[in-house]
Amino acid sequence: MVLKKKIIVWFRQDLRLNDQEALWTAFQDDAIIIPLFIWSPKDEKKWPIGNASRQWLKQSLELFSDSIKSKGSRLIIRQGAVLDTILEMVDEVKADGVFWGRCYEPYNIDLSTKLKTALKKKNLIAESFNTRLLFEPWEIATKQGNPFQVFTPFWRTCQKMSENIKKPFPEPETLNSVPSSISSESISIIQLKEKNHWKFTTQRPWEPGEKGAVKALEHFSKDGINQYSEERDRPDHQGTSRISPHLHFGEISPRTIWHHLTHISKRTSNTQKKDEIEAYLRQVIWREFAYHLLYHFPHTVEQPLRAAFNEFGWEQEKNLLKAWKEAKTGFPIVDAGIKELLHSGWMHNRVRLIAASFLIKDLLIHWIEGARFFWENLVDADLANNTMGWQWVAGCGADAAPYFRIFNPVTQSQKFDPDGVYITSWLPELKKLPAKWIHSPWLAPLEVLKQADIELGSDYPYPIVDHDEARKKALSLFEEMREKTKD
DNA sequence: TAGCTCGTTGGACAA
DNA sequence: TTTGTCCAACGAGCT
Secondary structure, X not given: OOOOOEEEEEEOOOOOOOOOHHHHHHHHOOOEEEEEEEEOHHHHOOOOOOHHHHHHXXXXXXXXXXXXXXXXXXXXXXXXXXXXXXXXXXXXXOOOEEEEEOOOOHHHHHHHHHHHHHHHHOOOEEEXXXXXXXXXXXXXXXOOOOOOOOHHHHHHHHHHHHHHOOOOOOOOOOOOOOOOOXXXXXXXHOXXXXXXXXXXXXXXXXXXXXXXXXXXXXXXXXXXXXXXXXXXXXXXOOOXXXXXXXXXXXXOOHHHHHHHHHHHHHHOOOHHHHHHHHHHHHXXXXXXXXXXXXXXXXXXXXXXXXHHHHHOOOOOOHHHHHHHHOOOOOOHHHHHHHHHHHHHOOOOHHHHHHHHHHHHHHOOOOHHHHHHHHHHHOOOOOHHHHHHXXXXXXXXXXXXXXXXXXXXXXXXXXXXXXXOHHHHHHOHHHOOOOHHHHOOHHHOOHHHHHHOOOXXXXXXXXXXXXXXXXXXHHHHHHHHHHHHOOO
16 A cells, blocks of 8 residues: 655645645645644734735634635644744654745745755655745746836736636545644734724625635726726725735635636627726736845845835925824825725725835835835735835836826716715715815815815825926936936 | 837927 | 827836
8 A cells, every 4th residue: 555645735825725736736746734724923024914914814714724624624723934834743743755836925935945955854745835926936038038117018928828817726525534632723813913903884785705715806806807997996885806815815816717718708799898907916916026026136125126216315304294194194095095995905906006106206206105004904915016116106116107107086076986986985074075176175165175174284184295296206216316327 | 230119107389 | 078288207028
């Protein structure tokens, strides 16, 4: 009789059973599988998991643990430094090796490398799999063999290579049991921080976990996809897929999304629908692009991709930053966005752009401050996406907007939330203000404000900056930076 | 290799 | 009210 191999499958940002190549490979090898999750925020260095993400993770793990149980196995949860914990576990259960899905944050790459070396030294099996991306960051390159820094050619290359995207792996029908002698921590070891406690609201309910992720995809692909390219920009409508937190925690794989939507696209003769699906898949490729950049330019989590921006004259106005974080800027679209973030752990993409542009170009505060605030409060906080997004808005990242493109928070608000429906859903104090004035209450006649029961300065703040002046100042600082870095 | 084209999400102003 | 044009800059990526 052949002795079965014993494999620890270490789960990180791939909390699902479907299209889980690490798990599926161990299952196909007929190995005895020990599913493991490690709670180890200290290993995450300067980007330890934020409060909103913790809350999501707790629920996601709870559900993942249940689905593993339903297959006859048990998820082992341990706490401590990743390397020590795995090596101890390997000895404890006399494992023959470890399988895991790859992560691409600099600290995670470092951990994987060290783990592989340590396991190989012990003559054990160490295998990592692609569980998070359509393409590995090193599989896509320009014709010169360099990493891409512009999205469109990256997108075209991905399209050409899309035939290679593997079909999702099925989930194992059953799993072996895990001996009760192997101890596990409770999920309650994942503690929320006391301050700035993020709460679920009933206003925008989420359903974490693999089932919730599949439901979100099915709902979106039946309905939302048909007007995606227009509707995705409307925070007052439900035009986006809302799949981002599911993708971040790996409750669904991008391959599943890709194949599900390309299948629909192939079946329909409706060219508009095909275009809408392509518009959405383009966004999925933006996520790939973010990982491509994170992998090839890992310093960008702290430093600008364009070095010239190290010379930019950022301001250090603590009070302005505080007002932004507390939704007290006096610009309703910005404040509504921050409120949405604090109350629901999520912010509409268009509003993220407006709020980010306001922090950077109106308040002239360094993008890293905004990146850290988002990191702490978003349920979909993702180092690759967050870094790319903030650098894009700041103009210091890949494919960034030219310096003179500065969002006007009032015209953006008028364009994408014309009736102020989004604004008033998060700022009820402005409910009685007519749509004409909702985007810039400080311009409303006193009579109108009175009728709307608003006294500026007490019910709702005065604007903390004058946008036109702030814009001019930003442009002159960019000009200074260009002079300084000219050569 | 040198030159050419092009770039997720814009704004201001004029007609 | 909508549509068109310029803003003005630069480097990536291709041929």
